[in-house]
Amino acid sequence: MEMTVFLCEDTIEGILTGVYDGWASRKGHGNLRLQLAGESNLELFCQYQTVRPDMVKAEKVRCAIRQKISAEAWEMVYTAAMSLDPGKADAIYRFLTGGFHYGAQVTRMLAEPAVQKLFFLSRQVINESHHYQEFLRFELTENHILAARIRPKNNITAMIAPHFADRISGEDFLILDVGRSLAAIHPANRLWYLTRLSKEQTDRLSSGQPDIYRDLWKTFHDSIAIPDRINPKLQQSLMPFRFREFMPE
Amino acid sequence: MLIRESLTIQQKLEILSDAAKYDVACTSSGTDRQGRPGTIGNTAAGGICHSFAADGRCISLLKVLLTNACIYDCKYCVNRASNDTVRTYFTPEELCSMTIQFYRRNYIEGLFLSSGILQSPDHTMELLYQTLYLLREKYRFWGYIHVKAIPGADPALIRLTGRLADRMSVNLELPTAQGLKMLAPAKTRTRLLTPMRQIQQGIAASRLPTGGGSSRQGTLFPLSGEKPAPISADPAADFPASPDAASFSDLPARFPPADYAKHSRFVPAGQSTQMIVGATPETDHQILSVAQALYRQFDLKRVFYSAYSALNEDSSLPAPGTPPPLLREHRLYQADWLLRFYGFTADELLSEEQPYFNLLLDPKCHWAIAHLEQFPVEVSQASYAMLLRVPGIGVKSARRIVAARRYSRLDFPALKKMGVVLKRAGHFLTCGGKMYHPIRLDQTYLANTLAAADQNQRLRIEGSFQSFRQLSLFDDFHLAPPSGEDAPKALFGQF
Numbered sequence: 001m002e003m004t005v006f007l008c009e010d011t012i013e014g015i016l017t018g019v020y021d022g023w024a025s026r027k028g029h030g031n032l033r034l035q036l037a038g039e040s041n042l043e044l045f046c047q048y049q050t051v052r053p054d055m056v057k058a059e060k061v062r063c064a065i066r067q068k069i070s071a072e073a074w075e076m077v078y079t080a081a082m083s084l085d086p087g088k089a090d091a092i093y094r095f096l097t098g099g100f101h102y103g104a105q106v107t108r109m110l111a112e113p114a115v116q117k118l119f120f121l122s123r124q125v126i127n128e129s130h131h132y133q134e135f136l137r138f139e140l141t142e143n144h145i146l147a148a149r150i151r152p153k154n155n156i157t158a159m160i161a162p163h164f165a166d167r168i169s170g171e172d173f174l175i176l177d178v179g180r181s182l183a184a185i186h187p188a189n190r191l192w193y194l195t196r197l198s199k200e201q202t203d204r205l206s207s208g209q210p211d212i213y214r215d216l217w218k219t220f221h222d223s224i225a226i227p228d229r230i231n232p233k234l235q236q237s238l239m240p241f242r243f244r245e246f247m248p249e
Numbered sequence: 250m251l252i253r254e255s256l257t258i259q260q261k262l263e264i265l266s267d268a269a270k271y272d273v274a275c276t277s278s279g280t281d282r283q284g285r286p287g288t289i290g291n292t293a294a295g296g297i298c299h300s301f302a303a304d305g306r307c308i309s310l311l312k313v314l315l316t317n318a319c320i321y322d323c324k325y326c327v328n329r330a331s332n333d334t335v336r337t338y339f340t341p342e343e344l345c346s347m348t349i350q351f352y353r354r355n356y357i358e359g360l361f362l363s364s365g366i367l368q369s370p371d372h373t374m375e376l377l378y379q380t381l382y383l384l385r386e387k388y389r390f391w392g393y394i395h396v397k398a399i400p401g402a403d404p405a406l407i408r409l410t411g412r413l414a415d416r417m418s419v420n421l422e423l424p425t426a427q428g429l430k431m432l433a434p435a436k437t438r439t440r441l442l443t444p445m446r447q448i449q450q451g452i453a454a455s456r457l458p459t460g461g462g463s464s465r466q467g468t469l470f471p472l473s474g475e476k477p478a479p480i481s482a483d484p485a486a487d488f489p490a491s492p493d494a495a496s497f498s499d500l501p502a503r504f505p506p507a508d509y510a511k512h513s514r515f516v517p518a519g520q521s522t523q524m525i526v527g528a529t530p531e532t533d534h535q536i537l538s539v540a541q542a543l544y545r546q547f548d549l550k551r552v553f554y555s556a557y558s559a560l561n562e563d564s565s566l567p568a569p570g571t572p573p574p575l576l577r578e579h580r581l582y583q584a585d586w587l588l589r590f591y592g593f594t595a596d597e598l599l600s601e602e603q604p605y606f607n608l609l610l611d612p613k614c615h616w617a618i619a620h621l622e623q624f625p626v627e628v629s630q631a632s633y634a635m636l637l638r639v640p641g642i643g644v645k646s647a648r649r650i651v652a653a654r655r656y657s658r659l660d661f662p663a664l665k666k667m668g669v670v671l672k673r674a675g676h677f678l679t680c681g682g683k684m685y686h687p688i689r690l691d692q693t694y695l696a697n698t699l700a701a702a703d704q705n706q707r708l709r710i711e712g713s714f715q716s717f718r719q720l721s722l723f724d725d726f727h728l729a730p731p732s733g734e735d736a737p738k739a740l741f742g743q744f
């Protein structure tokens with residue numbers, strides 16, 4: 001039978017709708033594949049079908065995962081969907097075929113390639129979001145907003161925003177993914193939301209205000225190191241350069 | 250001792266963080282506290298590390314001294330009274346605004362506050378308490394605070410402070426009583442262990458289920474007989490001029506029970522301590538046995554080890570310029586891990602006859618090679634406890650193995666995906682009866698292979714080739730360190 005490729009939008013709704021449509025097509029798991037729209041060239045002997053993101057379908061799949069598999073499985077699917085890996089949509093589909101068959105135990109079946117793959121993607125995303133909880137830095141802008149710029153590989157802005165919303169709930173802050181022009185906006189004491197920013201809006205954020213506390217931090221950072229232990233290689237391996245683009249130290 | 254008043258905050262920070270840096274503890278772990286409206290800060294159970302200093306150590310907290318002035322003269326310490334250095338202090342307000350401003354920018358998880366002894370232990374402890382009180386009450390800071398308990402301070406002060414801190418620590422510094430006597434005559438074992446015991450009991454008591462916040466508060470605020478009054482004077486105002494050393498009995502009047510304390514327990518993240526490695530002749534076996542006793546008898550959360558940086562001139566200390574024993578420190582941390590999470594005891598790892606760790610091998614490999622009769626173990630059958638003893642298998646991978654082997658036969662590639670380091674584990678495991686390396690288990694061969702595999706890590710720790718010159722100490726397994734010429738070759742081969 002000819003292979004059918006479902007082209008999904010690169011969002012959680014897009015991918016979950018792809019899962020729904022793929023499943024509902026009853027073509028058999030071996031005869032279909034999920035692919036992100038815009039990825040790679042078209043192949044011969046394949047039939048392409050574009051998936052229109054649909055909140056209702058996506059929500060159905062989300063509920064099914066939580067109820068028929070587990071909350072942990074949903075966590076894995078969600079985080080994997082934030083990955084930069086172009087094969088993530090199909091990886092999620094493969095994982096779910098196992099998941100709906102075996103139920104909650106699937107997340108422990110680490111010898112299965114489909115489970116391994118999703119586990120790997122999810123772990124990469126979670127690790128990167130941990131790194132940004134550590135290395136993200138807020139700058140005080142002219143209008144007293146705390147603004148952080150990041151350039152993550154995976155799409156993690158929405159994953160780290162709740163952490164900051166909890167700890168500095170009384171602050172106006174925003175976290176901007178510079179590469180994706182995606183920002184989490186948090187007005188003081190209110191709920192945060194995700195939005196896209198225009199070029200002028202993002203430009204206005206990099207103001208370069210003088211800040212005494214940034215200078216104090218650099219002083220502290222320098223003087224806390226023990227001279228006869230200086231080890232730049234160790235420092236670099238623990239705090240790779242790609243995180244340092246927006247760090248003052 | 251002259252205390253300089255006319256310094257900028259920048260200069261003070263430089264001096265007081267510089268003076269704090271030999272305290273190695275910088276973790277922010279142990280409490281999981283959500284944020285609350287109207288406050289700033291939360292804490293994460295695993296702790297969060299925000300940066301790495303040029304020496305590769307993690308920076309999680311603003312680690313500073315309240316003052317580097319000290320009436321004592323502990324020989325190993327940079328702040329000892331006999332050293333000719335500039336002395337200064339932070340006011341509690343300065344400390345608070347720095348903590349808050351750093352925290353908002355996501356530089357830190359909170360504050361790690363220590364201090365030299367100003368006038369008396371009581372006076373110093375009271376100043377620490379004032380600072381924490383201000384930070385929790387006026388600044389509404391709910392992030393992480395690690396504070397020192399000053400040995401010799403009144404238990405009432407330690408009790409009050411513990412209600413505002415996440416973690417407290419008393420540094421043991423030297424593992425044996427002789428060591429202390431030699432280098433810190435003002436500190437005795439008992440003087441150090443008394444506050445440790447008090448904190449341990451305080452933690453245990455505040456974990457007990459109680460009828461509600463009020464009764465718990467009663468036991469922990471034994472001084473709060475009088476009616477609480479609002480904070481009248483700015484606490485910063487009477488610093489550093491001393492209130493009469495014994496006047497803390499009026500504390501409850503000046504500091505009504507903190508709002509924060511109603512929501513928190515006593516030292517919820519537990520207590521820790523630190524031992525200096527290499528200032529005195531204690532062996533690894535002695536140090537590790539003391540650590541084990543502290544974990545068992547004092548319920549410590551963490552014991553930290555600090556490779557001694559030889560800064561002070563003294564006949565009873567290593568000569569200035571002696572490099573700190575970093576690799577030795579690293580082996581102690583690895584062994585400490587084995588005590589806490591892998592079910593090992595100090596006497597299994599070391600003995601009177603073999604009192605030092607092998608610097609070329611991590612302690613787990615070292616143990617496994619000395620106990621080859623227990624290997625190889627079969628992945629599908631070995632108990633969880635035994636899996637934990639296999640070099641190259643960590644707690645997480647052991648758990649994953651136990652979970653996954655119920656559903657399918659595991660092979661080596663699958664183990665690798667679960668985080669098992671086959672370079673090491675491969676020598677000690679079989680999968681369905683098969684070895685990863687089809688070779689016999691031979692002590693000398695294994696010791697050499699595993700030491701070579703460990704080389705990159707050693708280099709990372711020491712940061713230079715210098716290590717190879719020091720590694721001539723032990724040859725338990727007929728190991729010889731690479732000779733001067735071979736060393737660089739072997740290293741470049743790995744890059």
Ligand code: SF4
Binds near residue numbers: 321323
């Ligand atoms: S009491 Fe503390 S600060 Fe003072 S000399 Fe001893 S170790 Fe240093």
